[in-house]
Amino acid sequence: MxxxxxxxxxxxxxxxxxxxxxxxxxxxxxxxxxxxxxxxxxxxxxxxxxxxxxxxxxxxxxxxxxxxxxxxxxxxxxxxxxxxxAAPMRIGATLSIADYYLPKYLNDYLQKGHDNIAVSVNNTKRIIQLLLDDELDCAFIEGIFDKDMFSHHAFTQTDFKAVVSPGHPLLQKEASVTDLYQYPLLIREKGSGTRKIFEQYLTQQNDSLLSFKEIHEIGSFMLLKSILRNSQAVSFMYEKVVEDEVISSNLAYLSLKDVRLTRPLFFIYPKHSLKSTWIQDFYAQFIPESAK
CATH class of the missing domain: 1.10.10.10 (Winged helix-like DNA-binding domain superfamily/Winged helix DNA-binding domain)
Incomplete structure (x- = not known):
């Protein structure tokens, strides 16, 4: 100095x-x-x-x-x-966001030579616990969190859709959620934000996962989509997660009568964190206003 x-x-x-x-x-x-x-x-x-x-x-x-x-x-x-x-910014991301939403932001960020980062991928429940344990500095999640405990920014909005194979019988009719119950449901593991959002929707309809004929927990989106293509199962995913498969006609969105689920995806970090200024600067650089 x-x-x-x-x-x-x-x-x-x-x-x-x-x-x-x-x-x-x-x-x-x-x-x-x-x-x-x-x-x-x-x-x-x-x-x-x-x-x-x-x-x-x-x-x-x-x-x-x-x-x-x-x-x-x-x-x-x-x-x-x-x-x-120096110690990198420790970032958590849920599987949906890490694989299908973060890449476009991450590529731009790294090319501009900003601070080092370390990205960990896990489900929403685990990421929130890591934030509370000070093992992560901030995170990108799609699930439900306590807004009294975390500062947050909604960095994008996305549709949460029913997905089936292109030859699924329900594509030939105006289906309702109750029509899905006779088919197997493919769903992420407990603690997943995707699962929690769908469970919350069913609860609001005075219903639950138990109404489905079969329930299969699949932790990998690639495996989940592969099973969907070759069965009459149904699943719920964010639009971008299955966008390429729908464009190539390997999977299809199922329009459900009177159902439209649009959800924000969030950037969060613990309130009153000593690193708040650093975290806020990182967010402004990672997702600039022009990219929102």
Whole structure:
């Protein structure tokens, strides 16, 4: 870290005026003058000379100024190096978001050379616990969380849809949720935000998962979609999770009568975190206003 007297010297040279330098450094003018006198006493030579009201560097002053500029550049380089090995931002993400929503933001973020990050993927329940245990700094989740405990931003909105194979019998009729009950349901494991949202919807209809003929828990979206393609099962997923398969006609969205589920996806972090400013800066860089 550069000595304060050297920083004062730089500012005097840049401002070419003691008063302006004092204002820029939030010092009094006598303090600036004192710094300059001590610096010249240390080097044993005059560094600046006055010609009228103009401040000019002596030859010795030019040498000191060039030296300080090199040192300032070296310090900036050192800080950048230290930031590269500093503890990364620890980010949690649910499976849906990590695989289907984060990549476009993450690619842009990394290409711009921002701070290091470490991304952990888990279900909503586990991620929230990791946040509370200070094992994560922030997270991108789609599930339900306590808004009294976490600061949050909705970074996008997405539709939550019923998905079936392209040859499913229900595609030939105007189906309702109760029509689904005679078919197997493929659903994520307990603790998944996707599962919790669907369970909450059923509860609001005075119903539950028990109404389905069969229930199969599948923790992998790739496996889940593969089973859907080759069966008459039904599942519920965010639109982007199955977008490619629908475009290629390997799966299909099932429009349900009087059902439209649109959900926000959230960025969250513990309220009153000591890292709040750092986390907020990260979010602004990771998902800029132009990307929302």
């Amino acid at each position: 550069l000595d304060q007297k050297l920083l004062t010297f730089i500012k005097v040279v840049e401002c070419k005026n003691y008063t302006k330098a004092a204002e820029a450094l939030n010092l009094t003018q006598p303090a600036v003058s004192q710094h300059m006198k001590k610096l010249e006493a240390y080097y044993g030579t005059r560094l600046i000379e006055m010609k009228g009201k103009a401040i000019n560097l002596t030859d010795q002053g030019k040498m000191v100024y060039n030296y300080v500029q090199v040192q300032r550049s070296n310090e900036h380089h050192l800080k950048n190096k230290l930031n590269q090995i």
